[in-house]
Amino acid sequence: MSLPVFEGPFALLFHLIEKAEVDIYEISISEITAQYLAYLQNMEKVNLDLASEFLVMAATLLKLKSKKLLPVTVESDLDPEELNLTIDSREELVQRLLEYRHFKAVATELRSYEQAQKRVFVRSLCGGKIVLVNPAEEADAGAVTLPGLMEAFQRLLAKREQLPQEIAPDDFSVHDKVKQIMYLLRGKNEGVDFLALFPRGAGLAEIIATFFALLELVRIRKIRVWQSAPFSSLLVAHRQNPGGGKGVN
Amino acid sequence: MLIKPLVEALLFTTEEPLSPDKLAEITGVAIKEVREALWQLQKEYSHAERGLQVMEIAKGFQLATKPELAPVLETMFKGEKSYILSQAALETLAIIAYRQPVTRVDIESVRGVKVDGVLETLHKRRFIRTVGRKDAPGRPILYGTTKEFLKYFGLKDLSQLPHPALTE
């Protein structure tokens, strides 16, 4: 016979009482003790972490049973105090079982709440990503989004005929490119041609650095990129008055 | 600027449920207006034609999907929501929720077992927190539940804890 594994002695006691169909208030210490000990003997799979707790309860039950017969206490080398499992009377045992039953019922209810909540999805579950549209990007017609910028970049690269050389160490720095771009854009509020920001004959490494610098500048809203007409070249300028957003330094 | 769209956008972007107080603070409008907007949104989203709901949870509000859509949405988030708490964790949480602030020994006396391991797990999952020390010998730590606990079980606040009827 395979026996269920119990969360602890109260869970086991509770199971035995339910099985016997006795009201908690009516339990007989003798009977419940006999059943409890019988169960422990038949237990094939014992949760070792809980073994001592089960034994403490056995000792407690034996103590209560013996109390009924003789005013003596059963000595146990287990320390019930440590677990705060001292139970001194049948009434107290009943009290503790009632208390346990209450929380077991609460746990069952919580389980159903848990199940219900599993059926509801909030955005934090998928990373809680903010999908914020840059107001400045939408404000002026012909504004260019980052994907648009990417396309321009790809066209730029497509124009390059020769294959790029290896990326050489220290050949480029995004940081320097950021400074360079900001310098190039100084005082040119009407906009600078996107392609003009890439030095002539630049290698792939330099183009990448420049491009990443542009991306970062767009992202932190230091610059804006737009088109004066569809399919016309991209223009880049300092963002003088960041569109409602806070300037980021 | 209109209040309702702003509140809607905030309930959408937030990772945590936002309280009316917090919403009022962010938007800079009176709490009465915030509550009105929340109520309006709740009503609008409750329509059967809508797939989202204004969920009231952990003393705040947040947009969430409607439960009846879960079967399809689950296919998108396979695995993410599959684990459930152990029975031991649930029982321990139940005791802490009702008895807080409560010591480890008090919890153990109810459950009849040691709870060190369970407490550690619940702490790691941020379902419980230490709320102080009891003015008793050894000054034992007192535990309480968190906002995370409320969110996990979909509770507005602690007053919504289940009160199972204990009829024989």
Place this chain on the structure above:
Amino acid sequence: MLIKPLVEALLFTTEEPLSPDKLAEITGVAIKEVREALWQLQKEYSHAERGLQVMEIAKGFQLATKPELAPVLETMFKGEKSYILSQAALETLAIIAYRQPVTRVDIESVRGVKVDGVLETLHKRRFIRTVGRKDAPGRPILYGTTKEFLKYFGLKDLSQLPHPALTE
């Protein structure tokens, strides 16, 4: 089950913009109906009283906040938005993005400096991940970029980086 609420919930929960094809696949309804639902949602959300929009990005759809609300929303995410990658991090990312899968030693040979610290930072921010080990002495770890990286820079996928024909 109604299609529109389901599409709405999917546009809400998704991390990535969802194409009509993908939506049809998830919901199991005809693409024509998906398009109809998308169109309806787009119309409904376009109302001035709404704070969200059905945004079309790179052939997909996703719920997003309306641009005019950004100033207020940004006050909520202060700090999160102002995070800027360091120069070292950007350069290292550039190399990983274009050369992936790539070993630490390869990155260092391009940048001319040690990159252990930077790699750790990028890893923590989930911009890069280990994608395997190189079949070479010492079996060094290979790094690649993540979805997080694409999102940070607003890229639809790696094909939007000019790669790999020009670098081979």
